[in-house]
Amino acid sequence: MTTQFIAVFFDSVVYSSWLFIIAVGLTLIFGVMKILNIAHGSLYALGAYTAAYFSGIWINLGYTPYFTFIIMIMSALLVGLTFGYIIERGILRLMYGKDEIVLVLVTYAVFLILEDFIKIVWGVNPYFLYQPYSILGSFNISELTYPNYNILLFLLASLIGIFITLFLKKTRKGKILISVIHDREISSAMGIDVEKVYLITFAIGATLGALGGALTAPMISVQPGIGAETIVLAFAVVVIGGLGSLPGAALAAILVGIVRSATVHFAPELDLFSVYLVMATVLIIKPKGLFTLPESRKI
């Protein structure tokens, strides 16, 4: 019995870290720009594919597999910055005045375009990148064996969380971002270049999404459809935590991680169902999620 609880504990730590990494970009973009970025899923997929592709080339050339970690991070940066810039400047900029829901449809259209872009560039066969996962080895806890890669995931998730929180609270740029989150018009009136803030936020959010994908690539088979699967999970986490709230995303990731790991161990058929059940339950109790900014009702 204790083995099961240890297993649930470690599984939830890993799963929560993974959820946090993919959700944090989404919630940041929503907080600042009030756009629910469905294309986040395809940025995740692009990050995974780019990481798998370049690392694959590197390894096939016979160089040291330890460098693939750097390649993964670099490819995430590459994807995030280029696609983030292109999407924000090229498409979203044209749509800023419109309704929130129209913007969601715009990001959905971008998602569809990028999904096929991936299929055209990389084909439909799966890519496998197991080297970063396997070269780290594993550790043993009682009877269970866990790959060390999971520890890396946990460390990175915590680092990302701490780094972003510090960035938002201590640096000047971060405080500017917070002010845009709270009130775009007043920030603009105070002289903040809101358009530039939007671009930077989107680029950061896109990079984080791509980073999530790059880090996940060694754990899964990279194939078409991973974007669509992941985006629903990311939504669930972001909505539970409260759209736009970073501590919310962290808490939601932990909650969903624990519930899902427990479900997988004790009632495996209810796997996906449990995540959405948590979401429905939280929304019934707190309709806007766990942490939300107070809003006045506009007449």
Place this chain on the structure above:
Amino acid sequence: MNLDKTLMYLTGGMLFFMLLGYHLPKWAIFLATVSLCYGTVVLGMILLVKSGLVSFGNGFYYCIGAYTAGTLQILFGVSEIMIMISSSIIISAIISFFVGYLLRNYRDIFFAMLSLAISMILYGLLAKSSALGSTDGFNLSPKTFLGMDLYNFQNQRYVIFALTLIIAWICASIIHLLIKSPLGKISEAIKDNELRVEYIGESVKSIIHTNYVISAILASLGGCLMGLNVGHIDPEMTYWTTSGEFVFITLLSGTGSVLAPFLGATIFETVRSFAYEYSPNTWQMVLGITMLLVIVFLPGGIWSLFNKFKK
């Protein structure tokens, strides 16, 4: 007598296609039936969109309609089409009545995301249930229609097409009358300014609830008919990308008229079938680009082109 133009077009169109369909090749009848099914689902979304709510969860009822028919067949051995259709309507009405109590409190993004989550809950349940075929789904073969034996009937496809056509015609007429009725007008008012509607004395939440139940019934009708037409149902029907397709057709057709969803659905189906044949890996890209173009240049959908030409 004041003849309603749209109703005239609807009836005329229905009779025309009923006669035409007899002479069309099987593949054309199939495409036409699929377009009608999709059109029926999107027809349900018109009232919701008029209220300002985009639902990413119509796939939920689409799937429920199909699976009701399917489970009736495999659990109880029912093979009468009219029973399948009536039970889809009843079951989806009951489920949407209860789910509506949750969803009517949300607007905008939350409505869309919560409806998406609910459809994914069903996906999660169906994908893991091996009794219902897991992700493969199972086959649905109707055997009788109002007592007539269909199994070896040569024109089975045509009978299902005719049935779909009649049901679509009935639904479109009803929805058209609803849009012209106070319900339709109040829904439009809700989109403009909810608070004012409450000040008038109308309950915004019950109207949204009503629109939601209507869209659910139509979606499940569409699903049931689609299941009968294709002969196979699977959990993919409730995956969020299916609902995304419905949203796309809604966007494409606009909310100008009840004829618009059928036009939009036909265009969508035709382009999809030919795109799959010639270039399967760019279909979604075409969809995405078209969606962006429609949002920027034709926010009222294709139907707004007709209005422009009238003027």
